[in-house]
Amino acid sequence: MKIAEARTFVTANPPPHVGGRYFIFVKLVTDGGVVGYGEAYSAAFSPHLTARMIEDVAERYLIGHDAHDIETFFRRAYSSGFSQRPDPTLMGCVSALEMACWDIIGKEAGKPVYKLLGGKVHERLRSYTYLYPATGSAVPGETDSERNVYNDPDLAAEAALACLAQGFDAIKFDPAGPYTAFGGHQPRQSDIDLSIRMVAAVREAVGTRADILFGTHGQFTPSGAIRMARALEPYDPLWFEEPVPPDSPAAMAQVARGTTIPIATGERLTTKYEFAQLLSLGAAGIFQPNLGRSGGLLETKKIAAMAEAHHVQIAPHCYCGPIVAAANIQLAVTLPNFLILEAIRTFDGFHARLLKQKIRWEDGFVIPSGEPGLGVELDESVAEAHPYEGGELHLQATQAPITAK
Numbered sequence: 001m002k003i004a005e006a007r008t009f010v011t012a013n014p015p016p017h018v019g020g021r022y023f024i025f026v027k028l029v030t031d032g033g034v035v036g037y038g039e040a041y042s043a044a045f046s047p048h049l050t051a052r053m054i055e056d057v058a059e060r061y062l063i064g065h066d067a068h069d070i071e072t073f074f075r076r077a078y079s080s081g082f083s084q085r086p087d088p089t090l091m092g093c094v095s096a097l098e099m100a101c102w103d104i105i106g107k108e109a110g111k112p113v114y115k116l117l118g119g120k121v122h123e124r125l126r127s128y129t130y131l132y133p134a135t136g137s138a139v140p141g142e143t144d145s146e147r148n149v150y151n152d153p154d155l156a157a158e159a160a161l162a163c164l165a166q167g168f169d170a171i172k173f174d175p176a177g178p179y180t181a182f183g184g185h186q187p188r189q190s191d192i193d194l195s196i197r198m199v200a201a202v203r204e205a206v207g208t209r210a211d212i213l214f215g216t217h218g219q220f221t222p223s224g225a226i227r228m229a230r231a232l233e234p235y236d237p238l239w240f241e242e243p244v245p246p247d248s249p250a251a252m253a254q255v256a257r258g259t260t261i262p263i264a265t266g267e268r269l270t271t272k273y274e275f276a277q278l279l280s281l282g283a284a285g286i287f288q289p290n291l292g293r294s295g296g297l298l299e300t301k302k303i304a305a306m307a308e309a310h311h312v313q314i315a316p317h318c319y320c321g322p323i324v325a326a327a328n329i330q331l332a333v334t335l336p337n338f339l340i341l342e343a344i345r346t347f348d349g350f351h352a353r354l355l356k357q358k359i360r361w362e363d364g365f366v367i368p369s370g371e372p373g374l375g376v377e378l379d380e381s382v383a384e385a386h387p388y389e390g391g392e393l394h395l396q397a398t399q400a401p402i403t404a405k
Contacts, residue, residue, distance in 0.1 A: 042092025098296030
């Protein structure tokens with residue numbers, strides 16, 4: 001069984017863009033006709049250029065090779081061009097191809113991938129969702145309404161209660177002000193004030209019925225993040241996400257030592273080598289690898305194993321499409337140190353349309369599929385019917401420095 005063909009899809013995610021502006025999928029086909037799907041979470045270049053990169057990596061290291069040889073593929077690709085270091089773009093390509101290989105391996109074996117990674121530890125997976133605006137774009141900073149769930153405490157509380165009514169018992173939002181290419185920066189007093197009012201309103205609305213996950217995007221300096229964290233501590237969030245930029249594990253560790261709130265991070269990190277630095281410094285209590293960037297299922301299984309030895313928990317990240325979500329699910333059910341899974345709402349809407357059978361979500365929990373492979377099949381006709389023709393990237397930091405009002 002050898003890989004014979006690789007094809008990519010760059011699919012526009014229609015408004016309100018829940019999960020990002022587009023998704024990058026790859027399809028691998030073996031010489032026996034078995035099909036596997038993967039998805040890249042790679043945002044630094046045009047998605048069409050990234051798709052060509054995926055095809056290049058496949059041509060160099062996968063075409064003509066056995067899909068089972070995951071370790072060999074990873075090492076060859078990781079060392080591509082004499083690099084041999086964590087590279088988020090390359091690892092986005094590798095991750096997409098690696099999960100497609102696992103999809104093929106599972107289908108060849110007639111078993112879900114989790115059966116090949118140690119078996120199920122969990123029968124179902126607790127999930128959380130972002131609070132999304134009722135109207136306008138779901139991409140942060142793009143909503144059409146001046147008052148929205150990102151800046152209005154009353155609307156955030158209403159949205160949180162609506163999520164609880166659906167069955168969620170954990171919700172995330174990030175009201176801490178804009179994130180900029182010129183961060184980290186000190187939070188303004190207005191940022192701290194709004195964050196506290198938002199969290200207080202949601203806590204009053206949900207009481208102890210739900211965990212609050214406080215998100216940021218690496219906005220702050222260590223001292224600024226600690227100021228924000230100490231103001232948040234009375235409301236007992238489950239985590240403070242990515243309080244400082246991901247380029248300095250030592251800065252993240254400084255924040256971790258300065259607050260009682262668990263630090264969560266990892267969506268912008270890749271491979272065991274970057275996560276190992278966090279462990280060595282005690283920089284986070286919760287890891288959030290995104291399987292479309294972290295190196296794929298086997299590499300993230302290694303990350304989770306290292307984390308388990310340090311009593312660090314895993315909360316797979318998923319601000320992207322349904323193939324990454326399916327890979328997250330397959331891995332998460334095998335992890336003793338699994339904490340919670342990011343859901344895109346209830347995996348309804350366009351995420352459901354992209355799949356021939358949607359991800360099963362019930363009363364706040366994801367129910368793992370028992371079908372062979374990743375447990376989902378991309379509906380290629382839907383993916384092809386929504387080509388991405390825009391010029392913007394999946395996510396984009398504000399391009400100007402933050403200035404005082």
